[in-house]
Structure formats: structure tokens, C-alpha cells
Amino acid sequence: MKKLPTNLLIGGILVFVVLFTAALSLIWTPHDHALMNISEKFHQPNNIYLLGTDQLGRDILSQLMAASRNSMAVALIAVLLGGSIGTLLGLLASTIGGWIEELVMRFADIGFAFPALLFAIMLAAVFGPSLTNAILAIAFINIPIFARIARASANQIWNLDFVTASKAAGMGRVTITFSHILPNILAPIIVQATIEFAVAILAEAALSYLGLGAQPPAPSWGRMLSEAQTLLYLAPQLAIYPGLCIVVAVLGFGLLGDGLRDITDPRLSRIRQ
Numbered sequence: 001m002k003k004l005p006t007n008l009l010i011g012g013i014l015v016f017v018v019l020f021t022a023a024l025s026l027i028w029t030p031h032d033h034a035l036m037n038i039s040e041k042f043h044q045p046n047n048i049y050l051l052g053t054d055q056l057g058r059d060i061l062s063q064l065m066a067a068s069r070n071s072m073a074v075a076l077i078a079v080l081l082g083g084s085i086g087t088l089l090g091l092l093a094s095t096i097g098g099w100i101e102e103l104v105m106r107f108a109d110i111g112f113a114f115p116a117l118l119f120a121i122m123l124a125a126v127f128g129p130s131l132t133n134a135i136l137a138i139a140f141i142n143i144p145i146f147a148r149i150a151r152a153s154a155n156q157i158w159n160l161d162f163v164t165a166s167k168a169a170g171m172g173r174v175t176i177t178f179s180h181i182l183p184n185i186l187a188p189i190i191v192q193a194t195i196e197f198a199v200a201i202l203a204e205a206a207l208s209y210l211g212l213g214a215q216p217p218a219p220s221w222g223r224m225l226s227e228a229q230t231l232l233y234l235a236p237q238l239a240i241y242p243g244l245c246i247v248v249a250v251l252g253f254g255l256l257g258d259g260l261r262d263i264t265d266p267r268l269s270r271i272r273q
Contacts (some may be wrong), residue, residue, distance in 0.1 A: 004259070004263075005259045005262045005263065006259075007255040007256075007258045007259040007262070008255070008256065008258075008259025008260065008262065008263065009259070010252075010255050011251075011252050011253065011254065011255030011256030011257070011258070011259055012252075012256055012259070013252075014248055014249075014251060014252025014255065014256075015249075015252040015253055015256050017248070017252070018068060018072070018245075018248060018249045018252055019072065021065055021068045022065075022068040022069040022071075022072040022073075023069075024065065025065040025066050025068060025069045026069060029059075029061075029062040029065050029066060030049075030050065030059055030061055030062050031049075031058075031059035031061075031062045032059075032062065033058065033059065033062040033063045033065070033066040033067075033217075033219050034058065034217040034219075035058060035059070036056045036057050036058055037053070037056075037057035037058075038056065038057050039057065040053050040057040041053060041054070041055050041056060041057040042054070042055065042234070042235055043057070049061070051064070051237070051241060052237065054224075054227070054228075054235070054238055055227070055231060055235070055238070060237075060238070060241055063219045063224060064219075064221070064224075064241055064242065064245055066219040067219040067220050067221045067224065067242070067245070068221075068245065068249070070131070070204075070214055070218060070219060070220055071201050071204055071205070071220070071221060071249065072201075074131065074134060074135055074138065074200065074201075074204045074213075075138075075197045075200035075201050075204065076197075077135050077139070078135045078136075078138035078139040078142065078200045078204075079138075079139075079142060079193050079196050079197055079200055081135070081139040081142075082138070082139035082140065082141070082142025082143045082145075082146060082196075083142055083146045083189065083192075083193050083196070085139075085143050085146075086142060086143040086144065086145060086146025086147040086149075086150065087146050087147070087150040087185075087189055088150075089104050089107070089108075089143065089146075089147040089150070089151075090104070090146065090147040090148065090149065090150025090151035090152075090153075090154060091150055091151075091154055091177055091181065091182065092104060093105065093147070093151045094150070094151045094154035094155050094158065094177075094181070095154070095173050095174065095177045095181075096173075101151070104147060104151070105147075105148075105151070107144070107147075108143075108144035108147045108148055109144070110144075111140065111141065111143055111144035112144050114140070114141070115141065117137075117203075117206065117207065117210075117212075119136075119137040119140050119141070120133060120134055120137035120207050120212045120213075121212065123136060123137060124212050129211055129212045129213070129215060130215060131213055131214045131215070131218065133212070134203075134204055134207045134208070134212060134213040134214070137203075137207065138200050138203045138204065138207075141203075142196055142200075145192065145196065146189065146192065146193075149185075149188055149189065149192055150185060150189065153184075153185035153188050153189075154177070154181050154185055157180070157181050157184050157185065158181070162180065163176060163180055163181070166179075166180060187264045188264070190260065191257055191260045191261045191264060192257070194253055194256050194257035194260055195253070195254065195257035195258075197253040197257075198249070198250045198251075198252075198253035198254040198257065201246065201249050201250055201253065202246065202250050204220070204222065205220070205221050205222035205225070205246050206222060207222065208220035208221070208222030208223045208226070209222035209223065209225050209226045210222075210226075211223075211226070221242040221243075221245050221246050222242075222246075224238070224239075224241075224242040225239055225242050225243060228242070
């Protein structure tokens with residue numbers, strides 16, 4: 001049996017821990033993450049508050065668990081939305097070609113010129129800061145990435161013999177696209193989606209840190225960092241805990257995507273050996 005890459009195993013374990021925590025927070029947290037108890041502020045860890053409390057007396061562990069749920073939801077929706085639209089655009093460009101392909105690629109170039117942060121600021125200025133606008137901003141930057149990957153991968157498949165045989169048998173290009181091209185480009189799309197999960201989590205934390213993402217009382221690792229920045233000397237743990245959560249989540253999905261790429265691309269696997 002072929003040994004799995006180390007980065008895949010480590011990434012899988014970290015991702016499982018993050019996803020399990022997010023799922024657990026749906027049904028249980030030690031305390032209400034939004035419950036404030038000023039008399040218990042800056043409480044040190046004990047058997048009641050396992051990680052202590054913040055400046056408002058809220059349980060830190062409960063906030064971290066609830067924030068993981070929001071981060072995973074934002075990443076999932078943003079990547080699915082951006083990935084689906086981008087993949088369809090890439091397939092459209094590859095299938096039709098000509099000026100349609102050129103138009104889609106120029107659209108992708110324009111998309112790369114608008115970072116998520118800039119787009120989120122624009123949305124916040126027009127519609128106000130919210131988690132929905134953060135999701136739209138992160139999804140927007142994913143569209144050109146998936147469009148380019150889908151188009152490049154599809155163009156390679158179009159030149160293969162079984163596709164040529166399908167065309168000779170009278171199958172239309174649209175039918176070939178969804179029956180042969182799409183199934184054969186899913187591997188790179190899934191690998192890229194896993195990697196973009198890590199990027200989405202980091203982007204959500206950055207937007208929330210700037211006040212453009214989740215709004216109170218919705219918990220967020222980024223907003224926890226923002227609230228802790230004035231208390232670094234008094235209570236550094238308020239910044240350490242959410243920072244570690246972001247690192248674990250981003251590292252986990254990054255390693256998982258890297259490991260999946262090793263498995264799906266034998267050339268990379270041989271180079272790393």
C-alpha cells in the first residue's frame with residue numbers, strides 16, 4: 001500500500017480538529033459566547049473557564065469555538081460560490097473559444113486587479129459592513145482563479161484521443177464538456193478549492209479585524225484579535241488564542257491541499273521523494 005504524504009496526514013488531522021470544533025459548537029459550547037459578566041473579566045483559566053475570560057467577562061473558549069463555525073461557513077460558501085462561477089466560466093471559455101474565451105480571460109485579469117480587501121471596503125461603503133459582504137468579496141477573488149484553472153485544464157483534455165473520438169461520433173461540444181471534460185478536471189479544481197479554503201479563512205479574519213466582516217455579537221477570530229490589540233500587555237492571551245486558531249486552520253487546509261496535489265500529480269510526488 002502506497003504511503004500517504006506527511007503533509008496530507010498532518011493537514012488532514014488539523015482540518016479534522018477545526019471542523020470537529022466547528023460542528024461541536026453548533027450543539028454545545030461551555031458557555032454562551034455572547035454572555036457578558038463584568039465581575040468575571042480577565043479571569044484566569046480554571047475548571048469553569050478553561051481558557052479564562054476576556055475584558056467583558058465572556059468565556060474565551062466558547063468564543064473561539066463559535067468563531068470557528070463562522071469561519072468555516074464563510075470559507076465554504078465563498079469558495080463554493082466563487083469556485084462554481086469560475087469553473088463554469090472557464091469551461092465556457094474552453095468550449096466556445098474565440099472572442100468568448102478572450103472575454104472571460106480579460107474578465108479574470110480584471111478580477112485579479114481587485115483584492116478582496118479593496119472589494120470589501122467598496123461593498124461596506126455602499127451596503128455597510130456585514131458577513132454577507134465579506135463572503136461576496138472573498139468569492140469574487142476566487143472566480144478568476146478557478147476560471148483560469150478550469151480553462152487551462154479543459155484545453156488539455158480537448159486534445160486527448162477519447163475527446164476526439166467523441167467528436168467523431170457526433171457528440172456536441174456542450175455534451176462533451178459536461179460528460180467528459182468536467183469529470184476530468186475535477187481533481188485540480190478540488191485541490192485548488194482546498195487551498196483556497198485556507199486563503200478564505202485568512203481573508204475573513206483580516207476583514208473582521210478591520211471591522212468589515214462579522215459584526216457583534218457574532219464571534220470572529222479576526223475581531224477577537226482586533227479587540228485584544230489594546231490589551232497586549234495586560235492580557236496577551238486574548239490575542240494568542242485566536243491567532244493560534246487562525247494558524248492551525250490555515251496551516252491545516254494549506255497542508256491538506258498540498259498533499260492532495262502531491263497525490264493527483266505524480267510528477268510532484270517524484271520530485272519530493
